[in-house]
Every structure is written in C-alpha cells, then in structure tokens.
Amino acid sequence: MAGSSVYHHSLVWCCSILPRWRITCYKGRPLTPFGSVASYSVFHENRKVKPSKDSIHSVTKLWLASLFRKRVFYCTFSDSAQEVPLTSERYGVQRLPFSHVSDEDLAFFENIIPGRVITDPDVLKPFNVDWLKMVRGCSKVLLKPRTSGEVSEILRYCGKRNLAVTPQGGNTGLVGGSVPVFDEIILSTALMNQVIRFNSVSGILICQAGCILETLNQYVEEQDFIMPLDLGAKGSCHIGGNVATNAGGIRLLRYGSLRGTVLGLEVVLADGRVLNCLTSMRKDNTGYDLKQLFIGSEGTLGVITAVSILCPRKPKTTNVAFLGCESFAHVLETFRVCKGMLGEVLSAYEFLDNECMKLVQKHLKLNNPLTGSPFYVLIETSGSNAGHDEEKLNNFLEQVVSSSLVIAGTLATDDTKIKALWALRERITEALTHDGYVYKYDISLPVERLYDLVCDTRARLGKSAKNVVGYGHLGDGNLHLNITADSYQQTLLNAIEPFVYEWTAKYQGSISAEHGLGFKKKQQIYYSKPEEAVELMQKLKAMLDPRGILNPYKTLPTRSSH
C-alpha cells in the first residue's frame, strides 16, 4: 500500500527568498525554467501543486536567484515520505511537555526487547506517515514487542519517564490516528501476531492484536468460519487496530458491530497494568462492561494486546447482484423491498454513484458490467441453502425489475465474478487517491437523507471541486462523501467545512460513522456529542492515563478549542 514515489531520490531545491515554494527535479537534472514542466514537482507550502504558469514563474525566479545570488539554494535528498508535510507544521500543533527519548531510554528498551528497537530513520519513515499520506510525525523510535508482558514493561517505563507513545497496527486508518504527531514512540503490534486458540464449536477466536484481518479470516475459514468483519484494508489492517477504531466495514449489516462480536479484550493500561478481560462468554452481566471503553478509543485509553471475538459460520452459498438505478429514491425503495424479500439471507447492501464508477474505470481500469446508470447497488446474500437463496433472489429481482426500480443488473455466484463486482465498490478509496487531493467525510445519517448531503455539497462547491462523490454502506445509514481537487486548497476546505458538519448535525447524524476521530476530526466531536459527554470522556482519559502519554493529540479535542 505504501507505494514508492517517482520522486524518490530527487533533489529538493528550496529558496530562502521564496520560502513557501519548493521545486524537486530528478537527481542530476539541472534546475532551469526551460525544461519540460514534467521534469519538476512543484510544492507550495509543502503541498504538491500542478506545475502552472505561476509555479513555473517561481521556478524561473528560483533559477534566476541561483544565478545572481550565491548561496541562496540548498539541496537535500528527498523521498516520498518527506513530501508529506509534518502534521505539527501544517496544523500548527504545540508539542506537549513530554520527555525526549534519550540513549538511556533506548538502552532500557533494548534490554526488554533485544533487536526490536528500531531507530534507523529509513526504516522508520513509513511508520511516521499515514496511508493517505496526509499526516506525518517525526518519531525516532519504533518498538516491536511480542507479548503483553513486554508492552506492560514498556508502558510502565514510559509512564515513569513521561514518554509519549503512539500504538500502531497496520497503519491503514483514514483520520490520522495511527501515526505520531511529534516524536511519540511508535509501539507496533506487528509481531504480536499469534492465534491463541479457536473453538470450532462456539466459533470463538482468541488472538493477539497484531494478527492481520485477512490472515485470521483464512485461518478460521479452514475451520468453516469467517471473521465477523471485512473491509478494504483487510490485507494489512490488524485486528487490534480494528477494535481500537471500532472499524465497521461491509459485513456490519449482517453481523453487527465489534461492540457486539468482541467478547473480551486484554489491554495494557498507561501505567503498565495488564487488564485481563479476555473472556469468551456470550453473556456476562457482572458489573460494567469495561471492554466497551477500549473499543473505538483509538489507543488513547490503553493498548489492546489480545482480542476474543465471535466468528460466524462460513456461509455455504454467496450471491452478488450488481444493479443500476435511475435515482437515489429508487435505491432506497429497492433497499426497502430487499429487506422484506431477502430477509435473513441479506448480507450487504452497498451503493455508489456514477461519479465513483467513472473514477474506478478511469484510474483503476475496472470494467463496468452494466450500461451507465446514475446509481449502482451491490447486494450480497449469504446463506446455507443455495436453492433457497437463489429462489429468494430471483423473486426479488423480478419484483424490482418489473416495477422499474432497477434498470440494469448482473448476478454473480462464482468467486471470481463476485470478487470483480466487489472491487467496483471496495476500490473506490484507492481510485480517489489517484484523482488528486481528497477531502474525506464519513457520515451517519437517516437513510432517506443520505444522498441529499452529496447533492447539496455538489451544488455548493460547483466547479471549485474536481469531483464530489457519494458511496457507502447504505444498509447501515453510512455515507462516504469524498471531494477531490487537483491540490489542497484552503478556500475549498472553507467551503466544505463546517458546512458538511453543520448539515450532519442538523439531522442528528454522526460526523464519524466508522473511521474514528483520530487527529483530523477530533475538534469536530461537538457536532455529534454534547459537551457533558465530551467532559466525561476527558475525565475518563485523565483517570486512566493521567499524564496523557497514550496517543496524545488524538480523539479528544484540546480543551481550549471549544
């Protein structure tokens, strides 16, 4: 996923008289304004911009400056990670008074986890940058414990030394929650990747936090079960990170959220105490359900080190229908009919608009199996009896086609075609990253309002945005509203926010349905939570992590911001 950049090992030219401009060109190529614009990457205030008349003008100025003013330029090696602006600079964040990691600290960590204390800046780079390449920290230490005992020793020490720690799973989050903002120690769960046990009668799996979701799914599939969650990042995300962010994904409609399927957790608290709530019971009403505190807390209250999770049986038969609809009203009506007619075999109801379809066709060369429609719906059924499911699906399709709710459609029962249809929906995020700078919104709304937000945003932004697209988990009332532009523009951001948040709050929606608040959305919490609730969250944080060393600058707003 990290993907290497074409600008790797390019030279970076900066100019003290034009401090906001930076031009990179391939190593060895002379910096002149006369070459092809494709020779350059132009950055304005650390954001890559399209070489334009203005930026070329700046190249010219830089070049002239180099001729007439000696020592104006300096150059350094750059690679893809360095193209991402430092979060602290881009957002003007003040470092909290944590200690800095010293040589004694490194020696202590080396003693606890020999050979697993990483300080090589090149190895650290991808751990400092998020998957979307929008936020970047400057941690100098990556720790890779294997056991909860090791995590406990590390945190106990960090607590005493006042060292800040950012827990990190697969680093696939979309809100900047899993990378440091400054020099926080990165605590990776990558080596905590062991299955502890699996009960093939109950379907309860107990595993360490660093197990990759897809690997777990393959493991339980061999015993005729599946994981209760599935998402696009399954090949890299860790189960501990999924639980810490309460990831939703495409199976939520059928199996519910992790708040129901996670039966127990082992968590290491900020002071190093190990909270063993790794129970495997469906029912347990003894006191407060503490594990719920850690689900969705984004590593700010404790480090999840092991998970007990209930896996459903692997369905014997799966069908996918990919349908085209004339309007969003028809998408909604199709959903109503679908719930009634497919009932217990319905396992996903996803939608995308035609703008999304155009992007996956353009950037990923995926093939649209239907003729162009304004909206597309992906319906999945999973059950235990092929004949029964097929009959239900056929009756449903007959109904929606004859009533013109659906204007085009294709059906898949074999694995390859099912995967190809799912790719049209699951790879939209990837396609968007190829379209330019992406402004991302992950919204819960009453389902009948879902697409109004896309239309209103589109009308508001007009031509100032490149694309305004809507897709998501319609069956869960979860819209992914994404807006692209050629480059980051503050004026565009000002037109989007707080408009999108206020719109959402007006309909009592959530400004973060399934991605969390992380670094990027933490200040917006008040659009979805009352002040009293945020205050209680802050008190809980202060009680469990009095020095605030766990994932600082994330999830909760800074007090002064409101």
Ligand SMILES: O=C(O)CC[C@@H](O)C(=O)O
């Ligand atoms: O990129 C997004 O906005 C959504 C990502 C993910 O939650 C999805 O449902 O595809």
Ligand SMILES: [Zn+2]
């Ligand atoms: Zn989603």
